[in-house]
Amino acid sequence: MSNKSRATAKDAEGKLESAYGEMTGDMGHQIRGKAKQVQSSAMGATEELKEGAKAVKKKLSDTADHVSDKLS
Structure with a gap:
């Protein structure tokens, strides 16, 4: 699984857990x-920083x- 996919999955997990907490009144x-x-x-x-650094590296190269x- 790519890091972008992990981030997306973590966001969805967080939204679900937060919504569950709101529905049940569980602050934790x-x-x-x-x-x-x-x-x-x-x-x-x-x-995003990694992708930007790769783009800068390619441009410099x-x-x-x-x-x-x-010069040749």
Whole structure:
């Protein structure tokens, strides 16, 4: 399972647990559900940062290749 899928699953799990807590009046489930949603957001942000870093790395590599070709 990819990290994006894990984040999505964690978010859904958190929403369900939070909703269960609201329906039953169980504050513990509400808090744990919200915590899982926050964790999901952090997981998603981490993946976005990784993807951004890969894009920057590729752009730098392409630019370095282009400059190298010009200097040759």
